[in-house]
Amino acid sequence: xxxxxxxxxxxxxxxxxxxxxxxxxxxxxxxxxxxxxxxxxxxxxxxxxxxxxxxxxxxxxxxxxxxxxxxxxxxxxxxxxxxxxxxxxxxxxxxxxxxxxxxxxxxxxxxxxxxxxxxxxxxxxxxxxxxxxxxxxxxxxxxxxxxxxxxxxxxxxxxxxxxxxxxxxxxxxxxxxxxxxxxxxxxxxxxxxxxxxxxxxxxxxxxxxxxxxxxxxxxxxxxxxxxxxxxxxxxxxxxxxxxxxxxxxxxxxxxxxxxxxxxxxxxxxxxxxxxxxxxxxxxxxxxxxxxxxxxxxxxxxxxxxxxxxxxxxxxxxxxxxxxxxxxxxxxxxxxxxxxxxxxxxxxxxxxxxxxxxxxxxxxxxxxxxxxxxxxxxxxxxxxxxxxxxxxxxxxxxxxxxxxxxxxxxxxxxxxxxxxxxxxxxxxxxxxxxxxxxxxxxxxxxxxxxxxxxxxxxxxxxxxxx
Amino acid sequence: xxxxxxxxxxxxxxxxxxxxxxxxxxxxxxxxxxxxxxxxxxxxxxxxxxxxxxxxxxxxxxxxxxxxxxxxxxxxxxxxxxxxxxxxxxxxxxxxxxxxxxxxxxxxxxxxxxxxxxxxxxxxxxxxxxxxxxxxxxxxxxxxxxxxxxxxxxxxxxxxxxxxxxxxxxxxxxxxxx
Numbered sequence: 029x030x031x032x033x034x035x036x037x038x039x040x041x042x043x044x045x046x047x048x049x050x051x052x053x054x055x056x057x058x059x060x061x062x063x064x065x066x067x068x069x070x071x072x073x074x075x076x077x078x079x080x081x082x083x084x085x086x087x088x089x090x091x092x093x094x095x096x097x098x099x100x101x102x103x104x105x106x107x108x109x110x111x112x113x114x115x116x117x118x119x120x121x122x123x124x125x126x127x128x129x130x131x132x133x134x135x136x137x138x139x140x141x142x143x144x145x146x147x148x149x150x151x152x153x154x155x156x157x158x159x160x161x162x163x164x165x166x167x168x169x170x171x172x173x174x175x176x177x178x179x180x181x182x183x184x185x186x187x188x189x190x191x192x193x194x195x196x197x198x199x200x201x202x203x204x205x206x207x208x209x210x211x212x213x214x215x216x217x218x219x220x221x222x223x224x225x226x227x228x229x230x231x232x233x234x235x236x237x238x239x240x241x242x243x244x245x246x247x248x249x250x251x252x253x254x255x256x257x258x259x260x261x262x263x264x265x266x267x268x269x270x271x272x273x274x275x276x277x278x279x280x281x282x283x284x285x286x287x288x289x290x291x292x293x294x295x296x297x298x299x300x301x302x303x304x305x306x307x308x309x310x311x312x313x314x315x316x317x318x319x320x321x322x323x324x325x326x327x328x329x330x331x332x333x334x335x336x337x338x339x340x341x342x343x344x345x346x347x348x349x350x351x352x353x354x355x356x357x358x359x360x361x362x363x364x365x366x367x368x369x370x371x372x373x374x375x376x377x378x379x380x381x382x383x384x385x386x387x388x389x390x391x392x393x394x395x396x397x398x399x400x401x402x403x404x405x406x407x408x409x410x411x412x413x414x415x416x417x418x419x420x421x422x423x424x425x426x427x428x429x430x431x432x433x434x435x436x437x438x439x440x441x442x443x444x445x446x447x448x449x450x451x452x453x454x455x456x457x458x459x460x461x462x463x464x465x466x467x468x469x470x471x472x473x474x475x476x477x478x479x480x481x482x483x484x485x486x487x488x489x490x491x492x493x
Numbered sequence: 494x495x496x497x498x499x500x501x502x503x504x505x506x507x508x509x510x511x512x513x514x515x516x517x518x519x520x521x522x523x524x525x526x527x528x529x530x531x532x533x534x535x536x537x538x539x540x541x542x543x544x545x546x547x548x549x550x551x552x553x554x555x556x557x558x559x560x561x562x563x564x565x566x567x568x569x570x571x572x573x574x575x576x577x578x579x580x581x582x583x584x585x586x587x588x589x590x591x592x593x594x595x596x597x598x599x600x601x602x603x604x605x606x607x608x609x610x611x612x613x614x615x616x617x618x619x620x621x622x623x624x625x626x627x628x629x630x631x632x633x634x635x636x637x638x639x640x641x642x643x644x645x646x647x648x649x650x651x652x653x654x655x656x657x658x659x660x661x662x663x664x665x666x667x668x669x670x671x
Contacts, residue, residue: 065622072618143619144590154590158522159650163514167507194500201504205511212519215626215648299497 030379030391032350039108046105050094053230057090058083060223064216078139082216085132089210089217091125092203093234100237101245101341110346112489119179122199126176133169161208168205171198190300200238207231246341253277255315255338257292260330263318264406267364268330269307272315272338281343283350284309284371285461287489288342290317297328301341305463307367307407309374318367318406347489349375352459354485355384355391358452360472362398362435362464368489369395370407372461377418385457392419394452398437398464399426423451435471444475455479462488521650528585529593532662535581577602584663586612587655591620594655598635598663605639605669608632608660613652623649631656640664 061083069079098105098118105114141151156166177183178195210217210227217227255274262268282288289301302325307318321327349357349372357376359369376391386392399405404426411422427438436444449455460476462469469488476486516522579601586595592614599607610628614620627649634643641661645653 065619069619069622075619078619143617146590158516160516160519160521160645160647162516164511164517167511194497198504208517208519212647213650215646218647296494299494 030350030352030355030376031382035350042104043108046108053090053094053226054087056222056226057086060216060219061086064219072143073145074139074142076139077135077142081132081135081137081139082214084128084135085210085214086216088125088128088132089206090230091121091128092206093230095121095125096200096203096234097237100234101241101344102237103241106344107346110489111344122179123176126172129169129172159209160212161210162213164205165209168202171202171205175199175202242341246339249280250337250339253280253340255340257332257334257336257338258314259334260332265403267318267320267406269316269318270329270332272317273313274315276312277310277315278312280310280340282306282310282315283343283348284375285347285349285368286343286345288340288344291339291341292329292332293337293339295328295332295336297325300325302326302329303344305345305347305368305371307370309371309378318364318370320364345489347372347461347463347487349379351487352485354457354459355382356454356458357391357393358455358458358460359393359395360398360460360462360464361396362468363400363404364406365463365465366395366397366406368463369397369461370410373411373414373420377414377420385454390419393421394458395420395422396448396451397422397424398435398468399424400428401426421451435468435475444471445479448475448479455481458485460486462486466490519644521645521654527588528658528662529588530586530595532585532659532666533583534666535583535597537578537580539578580667582663582667583611584659584661584666587659589614589651589655591651592616594652594659596656596659596663598660598667600664600667600669603670605636605664608635610656613655624652627652628656635660 061079065079065082067079069082070076095118098114098121109117137148137151137155140155141148144151146154156162175196175198178187178192184192217223253274253276255272255277258271258273260268260270284306287303287305289303291298291301302319304317304319306315308314308316310316319326319329321330347368357372359372361369373393373395376393379391381388381390395411397405402424405424411420414420415422425437427433427436429437430439432439432441434444436442436447452458460481462472464472469490473486473488477483511517579599581597581599583597584595586593593612594610594614595612597609597611598605599609608631610632613624613628615624627646630646631643631653634645635641641657641664643653643657645657
């Protein structure tokens, strides 16, 4: 419930602890390198290469597990940073660990070859076929190469999401296949009780986190809440609402503005998870999402049969109403992004009065909906009802895309910043929520920045992963 | 779904094949060592009728004297405390890619009581660093396992290999039953 000051404090503290733990682990790993040779090992034939190989291998191994943890859907991480930020960090850490792994491979090969006075190719052969666990590590490397190559933006854009995701799952295999050689050929993780406890501990924690929060939790939630499709309701051209029933949905912790990964079973495409935000505040036994049929995946959802079992992963996202500093809000959405705002508006309207600019009163909500034309308005009746119940003003921004109006739309030459101030004069006292295509949101954020709205007051979530 | 099933099946098949390879279960690949000299028995003492020192073991049933006291209490100089048969064998010197490894094993009363590394790579700083840690561990593993079937030391693949091969040749030469 807004204002959630205690929650914010708790999250800030936990964030600091998590970051500190990360750096402590990193320091420990570098310490293992130092105590197992480190700078001393630079002397000797092949010494520098071997030691660089050891350090890069150690850090790469550590980061390999960290990036798995980032995507393990650990609730505390999700609540603090939100899915967007975690996915971005996962990507960065992933590429970094991969680069270090490449350095490790090259450096060790050169170092060992020099120490044994053998040729590089011969050394590669020996490494892959003779040393314990190395054939597995080679297979693991191949898996990770496939994952990384397909995750570069250029290749990812060319692939279907399902194909990309299937290949990406091989990252688990790659990480697992690297473990045996870490224990049998590289002695650092077994050199001391501290090292052994740390390494096995981190490994076990990562495996447990993935199993618990990616596999077990959704299954348990499904069984406990028994979410089923109740009805599919057409809302507008190409847009339908999927209403779902369930038990004790208040225990899901799903708030307006948050999303889940939804799987609809018993039909082709049941393995695919769809990220959708709820389009209404969940009640104890009703959930609603509203989707636009854009591809085969979403098109098939418009034909869902009532009674279909739903498996849900989540809730994810930090776009919920609690996480704001200002009492009053400005919601800006484009197209079907307004479904998120429908939920947020309902939640915020219902909040009790609180202190803020203009005195002690209920929150004020201003909603701007960018659409192409009139038939694209959504939830007109529902917004009308909400406007009667609380302080909600809805403005449509119709019109074609045009360079003269940037994100505002329409063929007239206007300055979005001026128009924005006209509709929301108290912009400086409002928390802003955005939902729409990434390029459009970037334009909106530019205008907001120009108008002096701080970044911390703007919440945007994109679904383009 | 078909694609997922196909991927899962072929992945499992590939994993099975991978794990059939010896290095995937902790062993090292091809034998990392080649013998340079043969194993030979160095000394072999027969069970004696009495010495002042007792090894702390119980009376060896193989001794010819029958008046062995039970337990290993300090024996009087003239007591008939038996000494068990003791054999010292040098294993074959094995050439690994980093240098020669050769061990000497002492078998007393049917048990491996001592293993000494006569030769191991120790010229390079890195060799010293690895082997100074590995050799004592290998010795401990052998004495605990009472055979040459040990895990070896991580990070000292070739030393471990040479050590085990040399030890095995010594044990074979001594007719040691594992």
